[in-house]
Amino acid sequence: MDEKQIIHVLHEIVGNDFVSNRPEELFIYSQDSGASEPRSVDYVVMPQNIIEVQKIVRLANREKIPITPMGGGLTLSGLAIPVKKGIVMDMKRMDKIIEINEFSRYAVLEAGVTTGKIKAYLDENHPDLQPPIPDAPPSVTVAGNMLIHGSGYLSQKYGCHSSLINGLEVVISTGEICRFGSCAVSDYWFSKGPIPDLIGLFTSAFGTMGIITKISIKLFPKPKFRDLVFGFLEGFLDLPKIMSKITFTELAEDIMIGKSDVQEAFKNFASLMVYIVGNSKEELNFKRKTIEQIFEEYDARVAPLSGRIRDIMMSQPQYGAALAADWKKGGGFEYVGSFIPLEKIPEAIEKGTKISKKYGLIPSLLCRLIGRGHAVMFSVTFPFNRANPKDMINTRKGLEETNKMILEIGGIPWKSELGGQKLIMEKMDPNFKKIFKNIRNIFDPNGIMNPGNWDD
Ligand SMILES: Cc1cc2nc3c(=O)[nH]c(=O)nc-3n(C[C@H](O)[C@H](O)[C@H](O)COP(=O)(O)OP(=O)(O)OC[C@H]3O[C@@H](n4cnc5c(N)ncnc54)[C@H](O)[C@@H]3O)c2cc1C
CATH class of the missing domain: 3.30.43.10 (Uridine Diphospho-n-acetylenolpyruvylglucosamine Reductase, domain 2)
Structure with a gap:
């Protein structure tokens, strides 16, 4: 034709x-x-x-x-x-919220439902439930985010978003409609098993395995109260210990570490953000005191926040992230996100800072703990001016060098652009690659699904 x-x-x-x-x-x-x-x-x-x-x-x-x-x-x-x-x-026109199951706590969504839409719908119709969503702008899709191992305010407690998928409906390249998870057997989209878990084949696959048309995601109870314990730690070496200690208490909802050189005086400090939740003030107070005691044990300074900054951090993280992304006002933003082991935080901060400086950026790094400390989402941000070709070249070089550094320290770049995917493939177990290729051939024998991604 x-x-x-x-x-x-x-x-x-x-x-x-x-x-x-x-x-x-x-x-x-x-x-x-x-x-x-x-x-x-x-x-x-x-x-x-x-x-x-x-x-x-x-x-x-x-x-x-x-x-x-x-x-x-x-x-x-x-x-x-x-x-x-x-x-x-x-996929934006396929944006129906198909089912909310209050008892088994899941939502079945068409692939174009945005994070803004599901949040607003639950707030209005099921105020006791909350969805796992990222700090990305509310126009991103739930499916797009869950499929790329995204993370958000519930990820410390419950794991990265890909692990919160219960089921998928997929159109594979031959046009066949396939269901994965409990929906392959039952009318209830409530669980991945107990059958072989093939859902993982579609996560971080970047559209190479098929078109997801429906997704079932886990929902979680929404606690009555939320608060933030904020503080500063001088130096970075103690971060794994203090983070490990906090996760052992199982009291924190979300834990983030920031490192920014925007203010010269703070460049040797890590900012610690520990979000706590509860259904009574007493519960919240107990959690706050316990976290503050751990801060003190490591000589981290508790710094109460108030005003606009606190409002943004508590209830508008998407707005805060968008502001941070746009601080150069140049219309360009990318970051190397990565999964790293907890003990690698100091090394990642030290090396990420050096790379940022080398490319003329003010270092701005962020960690978010995933799954009770089993991994850390570590990112080095690159805001840039699209109108400046030198800035674009610098950014690409900086991204590549950061990807290499992450792989060298034992981490894995996340949602990586083509160059990063190639670096990952170079380091990948050859038998993993072989099996992955064979599986892709079964799902997509003509190689039409987002080809060029995950190719070595
Ligand atoms: C300011 C800012 C802050 C951010 N903060 C976060 C954060 O806190 N956490 C986080 O996880 N991310 C964050 N991000 C990154 C990103 O925006 C999100 O992960 C976002 O949710 C991706 O979803 P999307 O709908 O834009 O996906 P897309 O970019 O549209 O798609 C992602 C990948 O999935 C594939 N895909 C999409 N839909 C389908 C489908 N139906 N079937 C098969 N494959 C599909 C696409 O081909 C692509 O490869 C942030 C981004 C910005 C700009």
């Missing part, structure tokens, strides 16, 4: 308003806010239901046209920008 015939078939599937090959509309799909080079897109299509997804995928498979699924398109590392042209399938 030629381009004219393909666009005609796509029009027939989704209607004239939801497919385009016009350059001015493809432009925004060819790049994101990160530092990846823009890449060409041939078509963008916005299906409204699974039958439309199935028809588009069958067309693409027949014609061997690459397909890249996209949620909010905000990973910043170019993961929803096609590497080999073809179709971007924008």
Whole structure:
């Protein structure tokens, strides 16, 4: 089929308003806010239901046209920008909240439901429940975030978001609809097992295994009270010990460590942010006192917060993260996020600081504990000015060097752009690579699903 015939078939599937090959509309799909080079897109299509997804995928498979699924398109590392042209399938119209189960505490969502939508819906209709969502802008999709091992305010307590998926409905490249998790057997999307867990094949796969059309996520009780124990620790060497001690108490909801050189006087200090929750003031006070005692044991200074900064940190983390991302006012932001072992925090901070400085940035680093201290999400941020080509080149070099450093210290870059994926593949067990390739071949024999990602 030629381009004219393909666009005609796509029009027939989704209607004239939801497919385009016009350059001015493809432009925004060819790049994101990160530092990846823009890449060409041939078509963008916005299906409204699974039958439309199935028809588009069958067309693409027949014609061997690459397909890249996209949620909010905000990973910043170019993961929803096609590497080999073809179709971007924008999932935003598939945004129905299908089911909220209050007793087994899960939500079944179409893939285009945003984190803003599920949060607002639960706040209004199920105020005792809360979703696991990231500090990313509320226009990102729940599926996009859960699928990339995202993390947020509940991740310290319950694990990274990929581990909170109960079930998936997927259209694979042949057009077959497959269900994974308990929904493969039961009408209840309440659990991954007790059957072999294939859900993991779709996480951090960056759309290479199929198009997820529905996702079931775990929901959690929303406590009545929330508070923040904030403080500073001079030096970084004691961070693993103090963090380990705090996680052993099992009293913290969310734990973050910040390191920023924006204010010269604070450049040798780590800021400690320990969020606590409870259903009574007494419970909260007990937790606060226990955490403060641990701070004191390690000579960390407790620093009560108030005013606007406290408001943002307590109830508007998405706004705070967006402000931090945009501090250079240059319209560009990317970060190397990574999973590292807890004991590697001091080394990561020291080396991340050096890299930032080398590339002319004011070091700004963040750690978030994942799954009660079993891992740390460590990030080095790179805000940059898109209008300045030198800034873009610097950022790309800085990202690459940070990816290498993370791998050298035993960590793994997270949601990595193409260059980072290659570095990971170089270090990967060859048998893992072989099996992964074979599995991809089963799901996608013609190599149409976001090809170019996870290729060595
Ligand atoms: C200021 C800022 C703060 C951030 N803070 C956080 C944070 O606290 N925690 C965090 O985890 N992230 C954070 N992020 C990173 C990122 O924005 C989020 O992880 C976001 O949730 C990604 O979701 P998305 O919908 O934009 O995914 P997309 O970029 O659209 O997609 C991500 C990947 O999944 C694939 N994909 C998307 N939808 C589907 C589907 N239906 N089927 C198959 N594959 C699919 C895409 O092809 C792509 O490879 C932040 C970003 C910014 C800009």
